[in-house]
Amino acid sequence: MPKFDDDTDRKVSIILSKGTLDWATASMVIANAAVSEGIELHLFFTFYGLDAVLKKKMDHLKVTPLANPSMGMPNAIAAIPGVTAMATSMMKKMMKKENVPDHRDFIQMVCDAGGHLHVCRLTFDMFGYTKDDLYEEVEDVISASDFLDVAEGGQIIFI
């Protein structure tokens, strides 16, 4: 396990466990804010969150209004085929209007500013992925123990 030593006096680690556009974006917003402030920043992609760094999936993250009463759509309608695609398209438009980058550009911004990307070994092995499946900026595939080492002394945000 390489030691990270970003010469900062603060560290934030984000665990992204969800594979949808809303939570991937929430992670990137916080991650980007952290690196912009000179905070050492680690992202650990686990469970469904791995989608956010899979070459084949990261450009196609979706969002669904189902089981989310906050979106104001009845579940019986939200379950209809096509509604997920529609909600995803709407969210992308709203984010574009606020100059939020596409997910791939956003994660690249975070990496360019010094953020570190780690993938959870258990999830990686469970789904039988290979390193070729992963976004190029991913630094390593590590265990939960390794992640706890990485996150030591900082704040942890589980999304």
Next chain:
Amino acid sequence: MPKFDDDTDRKVSIILSKGTLDWATASMVIANAAVSEGIELHLFFTFYGLDAVLKKKMDHLKVTPLANPSMGMPNAIAAIPGVTAMATSMMKKMMKKENVPDHRDFIQMVCDAGGHLHVCRLTFDMFGYTKDDLYEEVEDVISASDFLDVAEGGQIIFI
């Protein structure tokens, strides 16, 4: 960005990202416990969580048994119109029995005891809200960077 200096030796910051009654209540339970113990307490409302401080929505937060096998209701039934309203009504009764205040009263309690409410600027702008849409006790609309400043040196709980 105003500096918070609550003269306490401990700080907890809660990010509420969900807009449903269960998670809004979970936030208030932890927030209330924190302020009661003299801990500096910050709530940051982002994404769907903004609903919890919107004048028009905060009294009508809902809960759905859909996609939550823990509630014991088959999804095919949970999706039927009216079930969300029924589940919400049931949860409110259960909370009332345990003397859990209504959401608006609960958040007011937290504020009266010194808790600080912040709204996420990106979400606020994305949905085109104005300050008049926000619950009076909200102190400011701040960026994720500002939130990281506010939360520095404390524990962060992302709900």
Next chain:
Amino acid sequence: MPKFDDDTDRKVSIILSKGTLDWATASMVIANAAVSEGIELHLFFTFYGLDAVLKKKMDHLKVTPLANPSMGMPNAIAAIPGVTAMATSMMKKMMKKENVPDHRDFIQMVCDAGGHLHVCRLTFDMFGYTKDDLYEEVEDVISASDFLDVAEGGQIIFI
């Protein structure tokens, strides 16, 4: 409230608020990693998460692909009766292949290695449970304030 003093120089507290197999497993993976590293570890079971330490439910935790676009199944299909059981069975097979223990064995491993289990009093009272309903290794039923005391000085992970 008993004081915990595990003679370690690091502490991690996990709040498990979800009652599904995926998030219960995520909690145990992190918890197990923590105790294996000699970190003082606390698990606080609240809201739906209580299911993970209920004798009658802990062996029957489920997972649903509904409202989780990351699982790649259309919501209209995911809502069909039987799909939750099928998805649960699939996840169990994938975890078995990676030598992830069954939930009950996993939580026992964490306890055997010194992890502490706490149940949220509000949830416990709200559902009218008795101590006999709880998994034997649960140490106490405590308030959110007590939990904040327990978690003081460590990292908090809300799942």
